[in-house]
Amino acid sequence: MATSEGCGKAAHTSNMPVQASEWHPGVRVMSRRHPHNHLDGTGLAQLQPAGGESASVQESSGEGAAEQEWQQEMLDMAETGHEAKNCQCQGSAGICRTGATPLRSASALELWGPPGEQPLFPEWQVPLRVTFALLAITFLYTFLREVLQPYLAWSKNNFYKMPVLVMNKALPWTSITLLALVYLPGLLAAMLQLYRGTKYRRFPAWLEGWLCVRKQLGLLSFYLACLHALYSLCYPMRRSYRYKVLNWAYQQVQQNKEDAWLSDDVWRMEIYISLGIMTLGLLAVVAVTSLPSISNSLSWREFTWIQRSLGYTALLLGTAHALVYGWSKWVDSAQYVWYTPPSFILACLLPLSVLLVKAAMLPPCLSRRLELIRRGWERPAPPPPPPPTRKNDRDRKTCLTPKEEPLLTKL
Numbered sequence: 001m002a003t004s005e006g007c008g009k010a011a012h013t014s015n016m017p018v019q020a021s022e023w024h025p026g027v028r029v030m031s032r033r034h035p036h037n038h039l040d041g042t043g044l045a046q047l048q049p050a051g052g053e054s055a056s057v058q059e060s061s062g063e064g065a066a067e068q069e070w071q072q073e074m075l076d077m078a079e080t081g082h083e084a085k086n087c088q089c090q091g092s093a094g095i096c097r098t099g100a101t102p103l104r105s106a107s108a109l110e111l112w113g114p115p116g117e118q119p120l121f122p123e124w125q126v127p128l129r130v131t132f133a134l135l136a137i138t139f140l141y142t143f144l145r146e147v148l149q150p151y152l153a154w155s156k157n158n159f160y161k162m163p164v165l166v167m168n169k170a171l172p173w174t175s176i177t178l179l180a181l182v183y184l185p186g187l188l189a190a191m192l193q194l195y196r197g198t199k200y201r202r203f204p205a206w207l208e209g210w211l212c213v214r215k216q217l218g219l220l221s222f223y224l225a226c227l228h229a230l231y232s233l234c235y236p237m238r239r240s241y242r243y244k245v246l247n248w249a250y251q252q253v254q255q256n257k258e259d260a261w262l263s264d265d266v267w268r269m270e271i272y273i274s275l276g277i278m279t280l281g282l283l284a285v286v287a288v289t290s291l292p293s294i295s296n297s298l299s300w301r302e303f304t305w306i307q308r309s310l311g312y313t314a315l316l317l318g319t320a321h322a323l324v325y326g327w328s329k330w331v332d333s334a335q336y337v338w339y340t341p342p343s344f345i346l347a348c349l350l351p352l353s354v355l356l357v358k359a360a361m362l363p364p365c366l367s368r369r370l371e372l373i374r375r376g377w378e379r380p381a382p383p384p385p386p387p388p389t390r391k392n393d394r395d396r397k398t399c400l401t402p403k404e405e406p407l408l409t410k411l
Contacts, residue, residue, distance in 0.1 A: 197379025
């Protein structure tokens with residue numbers, strides 16, 4: 001799913017210099033400059049116990065100077081070990097914030113403390129909270145309209161709709177909202193760069209955090225879209241649906257109708273199902289390319305094209321899917337229960353806003369300027385204001401006669 005430019009692909013560590021991350025008196029660290037140093041398959045220097053001596057060192061006395069140099073280097077590392085100890089490793093690759101690769105990967109106990117204090121999915125906590133909050137709000141809104149209102153108004157028991165029908169309306173609403181939240185921070189960042197005229201100024205903290213969780217939001221959107229598709233496929237399996245089919249057949253016989261074909265409903269169903277399938281297919285491609293094994297095999301241009309172009313296309317098709325589902329219900333007053341709009345209207349508001357802002361930034365006057373800014377161009381600084389006129393000069397000018405003023409201007 002879409003990722004931030006500032007939170008892009010992980011760097012490769014095989015070409016980085018090997019440095020010590022910690023100093024332990026009981027562990028001998030093989031330095032890269034040491035003549036007997038060798039690397040293992042992972043590119044990390046091997047560790048040896050401090051009590052054991054290398055056999056090759058004892059074979060020749062000519063290597064004693066190199067051994068002393070190595071010991072002196074270890075002493076220097078011990079003196080500055082507090083700096084390397086503060087190096088916080090990120091991820092399984094062991095990449096430090098200083099750009100160096102530690103000699104060995106720190107364990108989870110060293111990074112996070114005891115098991116009881118280790119955070120559970122730290123990068124997913126905020127996206128999951130947002131998802132559950134949106135899902136709860138959309139479910140409650142749909143429950144009030146589809147279940148509670150008929151029960152209070154006409155004493156009609158529709159509580160059986162909660163497990164499938166109500167949930168299947170909350171899932172796509174939440175999914176398309178999350179997908180819009182994936183691309184909204186990128187547009188905000190682009191507008192901020194256009195306003196500042198440079199890319200070398202940091203974004204606000206809240207925007208940086210939002211940009212770095214776009215991948216998680218996108219994957220959650222894809223997951224909810226898959227659940228929506230499965231729920232929709234299960235519609236004919238429900239017992240209530242079978243009873244409704246029998247009731248429709250009986251009513252058709254009572255009305256003496258030989259053909260119940262409605263072209264309007266047929267076209268609506270065919271179009272919005274087709275749009276939903278295409279949306280799910282594009283989201284699957286975008287989600288698969290978010291996997292590290294796939295994204296590492298793509299160039300940056302290919303990766304960004306899939307995430308941006310296909311992602312915005314999926315958002316456009318998903319919005320069209322919701323609009324076609326509504327069809328003529330937009331103007332049907334019976335759909336506005338308790339003076340509340342239908343759920344598909346509210347679900348389309350944020351995606352339509354994102355698409356409109358994206359369309360507004362497509363003209364060359366904005367898109368080219370934004371491309372230049374992202375390549376390093378900066379808007380020229382405005383010229384400094386003219387120096388203020390001294391009071392003595394102003395008073396002297398006012399005291400001149402009309403014949404003396406031209407002489408002052410020539411000077």
